[in-house]
Amino acid sequence: MKHKSRSEKAGYLFILPWFLGLLLFTIGPMIFSLILSFSKWDIITGIGSIEFVGLDNFVNIFKDELFYTSLKVTFIFALVSVPLYQIISLLVAMMLNMRTKGMNFFRLIFFMPSVIPAVAVSMMWIMILNPEYGILNKALSLVGIEGPAWLQDPKYALSALIVMGIWGIGNTIIIYLSGLQGVPEELYEAAQLDGAGIVRRFFSVTIPMISPTIFFNLIMGIIGGFQYFTQAFVMTNGGPLNSTLFYNLFLYNKAFKTYEMGYASALSWILFAIILIFTLIVIRTSSAWVYYNGDDDKD
């Protein structure tokens, strides 16, 4: 009895540093922001000036035109970018999965952009997308197209950010690649013997076998898509005409430009709920399309 409690204690001691970190830097701030979301606080005047206002913040948010604008921008971005990035990542991963000489070099090239900090990437893309001197419009002009002012035109700014995002899908590619490498070769051989062509093999062998990987990447993609911030903050700051006012950017402006901390906290909890709903939808439907190897008793 005594012995058991001692080892128990040791166990708790081992997790203590992590647990304290979680409490101090995650749970604590979360509770604080939950309290704030029902309060009015302009941060400058200090903690004493927090004023409880009930549901006012939420009521005002649902009356705020910019809230809907930012929701629209974020949903369009997520709706387009999540499937787009998944498909492109998978295609690239399949190419990188081929056994050719020097493949490691290509893998490196595709992964490298995701190691560069987002701010540096954004600064570089500002230059690439510059309508006057940018390399993109220079290239377009060679084939006779006059490129638009990508980031300064409300019609193109969001698309420019979506396309730019393709550059940073290295992480997703790597995860797909490891998924692809886990598909046993004999399955392909068996399918080939049965007369399955390359397309059939892709849809009937590859996709089901890597469905857990797709599942994981999809959830991470959705979360990342809804939380998009840095690039828009650095490159467009929500403009022109709020065409790239992402939800998180709107939230940031409320918190640190107009100092409406309560309002911003309420916004963050709404975003939390939105992401939770979408993640739950994916998880709920997953039993229908995600196949786990060796999970045969269910069928």
Added chain:
Amino acid sequence: MKKWAILLVVTMMATLVLSACSSGSSETKNESQSGTADQEKVQLKFTVWGDVASAGPEVKLTEEFNKSHPNIEVKFEPVPGDGYGTKLTTSLAAGQAPDVFLIGEGDYYKYVDKGVVEPLDSYLEADKSFDTSMFQKDLLDMGHINGKTYYLPKDFNPLSLWYNKKLFDAAGMEYPNENWTWDDLNAAAKKLTLKDDKGKIKQFGFNATKWEYPIFTYLWSNGTSISNEDGTKAEGFMNSDKTIAAMEKYVAMSKGADKVSPTPQDAETLGGDGSMFMTDKLAMMVTGRWVKYDLDRSKVDYGTSLIPKGADGERGGIIAAAGWAINANSKHKQEAYELVKWLSGKEAQVLRSEKGLVLPATVNELEEVKKTEVKDKPIIDMMAFAKKPVTMVSSNGSLFVEEFNKAMEKILLDQSSVKDALNEAAKNVDSKITK
């Protein structure tokens, strides 16, 4: 049940620890002070935006202050990059803000409104040795809010007209002078706007910026403004017939076939008005004196003149400035006052303006500059025409500016006519004004 109870207790403890962290900070600071060898020494901190390298005078002033005040230990902590406002705000919230900090004129009202800036009147009254009449009256007035003095001047930058001599010479034109009206400027800008063989503009005559300060001076010279005197009403000002007519003319400078100015987007993609000016792609601009630092280090041959007057002879100017403020929650306000006095005083003014980097805020020293510096004379003369932008007369100011900027963006991107956009903006401002 038990698990929940434990979790609850632990989280409550965590929140307690958290709140202790933020509110107890000042006490812990005090403890560490009393722990030092010298019991009497008061510790002060002050901050400005920018990096240490560009704040040479402040570093030197800190050293000298520490030498002449053995009972005070001052630490200078500048904030580099553009995070100054955020950093100051969060540190104020946490009760860890510096005792003395620098504020830009556009935020003077905001910080006073939040009650985080200490009024200086009682300290000034008690201190007969320090005479504030040595400062430029305009600058002192700027720091005067609701009948109290909150800020003492560090430095200031009046707006004026800057022109590229080379481009004027090439066109065989006379330089701008103090009799110019905005119509003269427009006519000159037309002649100075040149196109290449493909019909693309390679040289702009003027930069009709979307930045509100030059626009304010333009509107004032046209006898109108975006707000009433005390910044409480937009209807009938932001959308008055005069304002609409003036803004239509202003916007026409950067739009259409006859444009003489880059659009804000053009200017942004071409590197901003300063670099366009320095590379001989822009002939004229209205901006603050801070641009002089870069211009003097480039090859551009430039001159300055008064901002043009309106058809009725009215003229408007703005002085951008930065002022020292004492944190209302400082533990050592008297010492902080000594520091503010030192940082804005005569020695500091002389030291900062030595190499012509900034203009001295004191009357006598400024007169000296005016006598010797040809390029600075029109800039200093512009002070006589200075008015306060709406952000400096009311805590509603930022509302006016925000809505006006939004309207400008809509107009410049062809989303709305000048009239509709300004009507909407005026309505929005008035609906949001609370005081």
